[in-house]
Amino acid sequence: MKEQWIREGFSSYYVVDKGQKLTYEKNILRCHTLRCLLPCEFRMQDGKEYYYYETGIYTTLRERINMLDPKLFFAYLIESFEETESYLLNLDHLKLELELLFLDKEDHPVLCYLPEYEKNILEQLRNFLEECIEIISTQDKRKVRFYYEFHSFLVKEKPNIEQMKSYLEIRPKEKVGEKQSKKENMLEITEKEQNRELEINEDHEKNYNYESKEKIVRKRLWKTFYGVICAGGFSTMLYCIIQIFKYGFYYLFLAGLLCSISVMCLGVYGFYKLWKNDQNNIRNVDSYDEAQEHTTSLDDQTTLLADDEKTVLLLEQPIGRLIPKNDELTEIVINDNGFIIGSCMEGTDYQIEGTGISRRHLRFYKEGKNICCEDLNSTNGVKINGRKISKCVLHEGDRIKIGLEEFLFKEE
Known part of the structure; x- marks a missing residue:
């Protein structure tokens, strides 16, 4: 051939x-x-x-x-x-x-x-x-x-x-014990993250005094510098005015007058910038204090329920279901809350372990009466009825492909 x-x-x-x-x-x-x-x-x-x-x-x-x-x-x-x-x-x-x-x-x-x-x-x-x-x-x-x-x-x-x-497509089945251990691991990770945030906040508070002292010294040096500029410019301006009254409008005195006015304006502008920064810092401190007071008031209003008291679970209204083509997967119920599917346990509402599925792969949400599907910049994209999409409105019976898995969309 x-x-x-x-x-x-x-x-x-x-x-x-x-x-x-x-x-x-x-x-x-x-x-x-x-x-x-x-x-x-x-x-x-x-x-x-x-x-x-x-x-x-x-x-x-x-x-x-x-x-x-x-x-x-x-x-x-x-x-x-x-x-x-x-x-x-x-x-x-x-x-x-x-x-x-x-x-x-x-x-x-x-x-x-x-x-x-x-x-x-x-x-x-x-x-x-x-x-x-x-x-x-x-x-x-x-x-x-x-x-x-x-x-x-x-x-x-x-x-x-x-x-x-x-x-x-290696997809190990999850047992009840494994699910429980995953939940416990998630709780441990959450506690560690909270402790880490507290440590970071403490470090920020420790470093705050040091940084503020450094800023204070720097501000004093700038104030001294701008004060010297203003004083020099003002004295030179007075001297030039006196010489003009004595000898008339001689060009050297006029040039000196203009330069002294420019130098004095530069010093005044420097003082204005320092004052502006102080005002911004005061606003930031006030807003932080307000936020802290608001958080404290919310904490005071929070009441822990006793173990014997009943908590009512509010279920969200499902907007659709995904019927998997693969028998190993279970049916997915989509809730009206920006339902996210991916391979990562954090930041998703449903996890699928499989080839080509990104950590946060796609999102389902409601727009008016329409149910929409959006690709969350996944590596391999989302296909609806064989066509790759970034965002589209779903209809009854649409075929949705995520990685190598295919689902049939059923509207509630």
Whole structure:
């Protein structure tokens, strides 16, 4: 199979001989643009037809392989396999080689689909991993270990796509004891943070006197300096006025008068700036005292309930539910309070542990009668019905993709 790399203007192409027979796969390549496959054109040259795969608009994997999270990259690669299969294309016709694997702007893999080429995809994946192992940096031991372990998994298990997906999506189940220990850890972290804030406040109070003494000395020096300037300027001004009355408007006396007035104005302006700073400090102290008094009054009004008294839990009205496609996840009830989903326990209302999910990934909120979804600048974004969004209004039955997890939205 003859192949070559050519450049036309600002575009680069991977060119391969094309068979004459028209098939379903060739029609898909010609008529449909799949995000996971290189764009392909059919061209005639010297009575022969060729595939022209455009590569210049993408980044080569070789350039960025050491910057990628390998687990996330291979999860995206498996997702590309699934998308290719959804168009009834044979995965064995993918040409999975390091030089022919590219990345789009979001670091998703873009593959070369060649109908005339045929090789078992699992064998290609193993060979591809061996190519990657040869060029990856050995500084990050975690990444190197992943490549070797994933290669060993492919050799020993000979898995299908579902098994590879489960391997790449490690999500340990949480037990009741683990949940309780997490809550206790959160309480301990909160107490530590409070103690740390108290220590910081004490340090600020200790340093306050030292800083104020330093400022007082500095202010006195500036006041002395501005006082000398004002006195010198005023005395020089009087002397020049007297000389003008004696000898008339001689240019030296006029110049001295103007300079003395300028110097005196400079000193007055310096005194004004010092006075202004003092006024700002007084306002800051007053506002701080008011805040402290307000806090004290709130503390005085706070009453601790006895253990036998009942506390009424006010439940917020749910605005919708997320039905997971993955059976391991539970249904998520969305409350009307800026409901945040992410992988971190702090600052979120619901946590999902999975590949490609940011600490604070997305937020649900209500805008009038509409229920909205907003991406919180997550690394991998949020997809609604296959389209990446930053903010949009949700409707019944929308498919929401967070990382590699997919949910069906049900409106209350």
